[in-house]
Amino acid sequence: xxxxxxxxxxxxxxxxxxxxxxxxxxxxxxxxxxxxxxxxxxxxxxxxxxxxxxxxxxxxxxxxxxxxxxxxxxxxxxxxxxxxxxxxxxxxxxxxxxxxxxxxxxxxxxxxxxxxxxxxxxxxxxxxxxxxxxxxxxxx
Amino acid sequence: xxxxxxxxxxxxxxxxxxxxxxxxxxxxxxxxxxxxxxxxxxxxxxxxxxxxxxxxxxxxxxxxxxxxxxxxxxxxxxxxxxxxxxxxxxxxxxxxxxxxxxxxxxxxxxxxxxxx
Numbered sequence: 331x332x333x334x335x336x337x338x339x340x341x342x343x344x345x346x347x348x349x350x351x352x353x354x355x356x357x358x359x360x361x362x363x364x365x366x367x368x369x370x371x372x373x374x375x376x377x378x379x380x381x382x383x384x385x386x387x388x389x390x391x392x393x394x395x396x397x398x399x400x401x402x403x404x405x406x407x408x409x410x411x412x413x414x415x416x417x418x419x420x421x422x423x424x425x426x427x428x429x430x431x432x433x434x435x436x437x438x439x440x441x442x443x444x445x446x447x448x449x450x451x452x453x454x455x456x457x458x459x460x461x462x463x464x465x466x467x468x469x470x
Numbered sequence: 471x472x473x474x475x476x477x478x479x480x481x482x483x484x485x486x487x488x489x490x491x492x493x494x495x496x497x498x499x500x501x502x503x504x505x506x507x508x509x510x511x512x513x514x515x516x517x518x519x520x521x522x523x524x525x526x527x528x529x530x531x532x533x534x535x536x537x538x539x540x541x542x543x544x545x546x547x548x549x550x551x552x553x554x555x556x557x558x559x560x561x562x563x564x565x566x567x568x569x570x571x572x573x574x575x576x577x578x579x580x581x582x583x584x585x586x
Contacts, residue, residue, distance in 0.1 A: 347549075350524075350532075353532065354528055371533070375508055375532045378532050379508060382525075434521075435504035435523065435526065436504055436505050438503050439505075440509040444508055444509045
């Protein structure tokens with residue numbers, strides 16, 4: 331049993347062009363730790379989608395990544411508007427992103443479904459007007 | 471297909487990644503929606519796009535895509551090229567329109583990345 335490796339990032343909600351910096355950093359760290367490409371890709375894509383969501387919808391938040399013995403856990407927490415209907419938000423193609431976000435290449439309504447697709451476990455804890463915390467795990 | 475052949479076929483200007491031109495790719499995708507690239511692309515190949523922002527580079531980096539071609543002579547920023555260099559991604563730009571560029575590469579044997 332090793333001491334878990336942990337990374338913490340603040341996700342800046344002000345600047346769309348910097349969204350994803352934490353995910354790029356995590357991918358680099360996982361590469362240094364010697365994880366296989368498939369694990370690195372799944373973790374970084376899921377986290378990247380989450381980061382983009384936090385910037386688009388919630389004015390940023392925080393990202394915590396923990397490398398456990400059997401899985402890598404990503405916790406994305408924000409104090410945004412919350413998700414009123416999780417089932418609807420999980421439908422491919424459903425999006426509340428504005429047109430200016432689509433012009434930047436996002437907001438196709440694939441973020442949350444994609445996060446679920448690339449991870450082995452995903453839990454959404456959300457309250458309207460309070461915020462959202464998404465916990466994802468990728469098995470090693 | 472070598473990445474350098476893609477450069478030749480599209481008469482593209484190399485913007486960064488000179489060291490990786492001999493890398494091999496066997497498929498490509500074209501999209502201005504990075505959401506779709508993240509959702510539907512299955513293998514690691516060339517990304518053709520007319521979208522210009524840092525998320526294009528990060529999307530390719532997340533997907534382990536080794537080469538980005540900006541079509542319609544789009545010019546990426548210096549910041550984007552620095553990020554691409556850091557991620558080991560070849561970046562080039564071509565005057566071809568997206569449809570033409572795809573047609574040229576497809577007719578020379580590059581498959582679709584989406585596997586549809």
